[in-house]
Amino acid sequence: MSLFGHTRSGQEPRAARSPLLWITLIASIAGLLVLAFAWLAGWIGRDRATAQTFTDSIEATGAAHPGFRRAHSKGVCVSGSFQGTPEGAALSSARVFQQPQVPVMGRLSIGGGDPHGADANARVRSMALQLISDDGQEWRTAMNSFPFFAVPTTEAFLEQTRAGIPDPATGKPDPAKMAAVQAKYPSARAFGQWAKTAPWSNSWANTDYNGINSFRFIAADGSERFVRWSMRPQAPFVEMTPEQRAQAGLDYLADEFQQRLAQGPVRWDMWVTLAEAGDPVDDPSQVWPEQRRQIKVGTLSLTSMQAQADGACRDVNYDPLILPRGIKGSNDPILAARSAVYSQSFNRREREIASGKAADATGKEGAR
Known part of the structure; x- marks a missing residue:
């Protein structure tokens, strides 16, 4: 086979004769990447110990305090x-x-x-x-x-x-x-x-x-x-x-x-x-x-x-x-989990601050 996809007999290789095969393969790879990203982000497999499920669970243990750290607030x-x-x-x-x-x-x-x-x-x-x-x-x-x-x-x-x-x-x-x-x-x-x-x-x-x-x-x-x-x-x-x-x-x-x-x-x-x-x-x-x-x-x-x-x-x-x-x-898996959850919590409270949702007990925005 040459670098340009032709055989010595002049016939096209099997993959070249089936462009649908390439399209299917690319689509499958893209789909797997999307699923992997969703899995890591916690969008699927909700019982997994992801940073998102951890932070969601921490938030569920008490009242919401937008703009503050989720733990050790x-x-x-x-x-x-x-x-x-x-x-x-x-x-x-x-x-x-x-x-x-x-x-x-x-x-x-x-x-x-x-x-x-x-x-x-x-x-x-x-x-x-x-x-x-x-x-x-x-x-x-x-x-x-x-x-x-x-x-x-x-x-x-x-x-x-x-x-x-x-x-x-x-x-x-x-x-x-x-x-x-x-x-x-x-x-x-x-x-x-x-x-x-x-x-x-x-x-x-x-x-x-x-x-x-x-x-x-x-x-x-x-x-x-x-x-x-x-x-x-x-x-x-x-x-x-x-x-x-x-x-x-x-x-x-x-x-x-x-x-x-x-x-x-x-x-x-x-x-x-x-x-x-x-x-x-x-x-x-x-x-x-x-x-x-x-x-x-x-x-x-x-x-x-x-x-x-x-x-x-x-x-x-x-x-x-x-x-x-x-x-x-x-x-240590707990060390890795702490790092990931800290990042998730930080990103959430920064978004709350940026959107003006954060307030302290007096209603002052931006307090943390």
């Missing part, structure tokens, strides 16, 4: 700096561990989807950070006060989220559905026990924040280690009693943190735990053994706070997979 913007240690620089070639001081822009928040909820009643507290080093590399991380994730897979995560959707007949989640999730997943039972028994800190400033997921630190020589990181406060832990929580003001954590900042920087030390062979690096519901080696890789200093409605953190998506050279993600 209430928070404040913070800023400061990060100073790496030589030990951190030895583990990872990321510039953030070598630069004398890296600017930080972040967010402190509480769990839940109500941007007007009472600070002191939120069981989960969170810290999100954006670090941009002088070589233009960016690192974003989102950490929580719980020590491990409640479930091991994206399917289980979606199942747990849906169990929290209120029953239309009662206006509250069906206890039987949540009980079924806890019966199915031992880590969910353990998480429930942590939520019931772990002491409450009385400040954002003396709370531990855990990365939960595993990441890879890549050294200058190319060697890699799986790690999990945590921010450990320099401020001493003080427990908050149920009576104190009941009497605290609506914005207790923000008010208390502002008072601390007036006295000087609030600091946390960043520690990484190194995995060893056999540790479950792709399952955030499993805690690594306590005897694993831990290394201090830096210190975070926060020096200022702004309201999130007009603060610098307002329009930042703290996607945990935005990482600098020297740090890579693991194959």
Whole structure:
């Protein structure tokens, strides 16, 4: 056959004699691409754990608050700096561990989807950070006060989220559905026990924040280690009693943190735990053994706070997979799900802002 589609005998090849075959083939390929796109976007297979179904389920667990984050909706913007240690620089070639001081822009928040909820009643507290080093590399991380994730897979995560959707007949989640999730997943039972028994800190400033997921630190020589990181406060832990929580003001954590900042920087030390062979690096519901080696890789200093409605953190998506050279993600499916859902939530609230649908409790548009 020549390059122009003719045989030496002068006869046309079979495909050339059947243009309908080419049309059918092209149409089939196009159809498969459309189906694949729809599947990934969540337009079909609605029970799949896609970013769209996740976000839809999160939204269904409570009242709508257009323009706000779908989870951890209430928070404040913070800023400061990060100073790496030589030990951190030895583990990872990321510039953030070598630069004398890296600017930080972040967010402190509480769990839940109500941007007007009472600070002191939120069981989960969170810290999100954006670090941009002088070589233009960016690192974003989102950490929580719980020590491990409640479930091991994206399917289980979606199942747990849906169990929290209120029953239309009662206006509250069906206890039987949540009980079924806890019966199915031992880590969910353990998480429930942590939520019931772990002491409450009385400040954002003396709370531990855990990365939960595993990441890879890549050294200058190319060697890699799986790690999990945590921010450990320099401020001493003080427990908050149920009576104190009941009497605290609506914005207790923000008010208390502002008072601390007036006295000087609030600091946390960043520690990484190194995995060893056999540790479950792709399952955030499993805690690594306590005897694993831990290394201090830096210190975070926060020096200022702004309201999130007009603060610098307002329009930042703290996607945990935005990482600098020297740090890579693991194959943890929850990590990938977080990244996808954060993006979906961010896009939805930005559209709500752009269309003028977002408002705070007073009706002010654009508040987040």
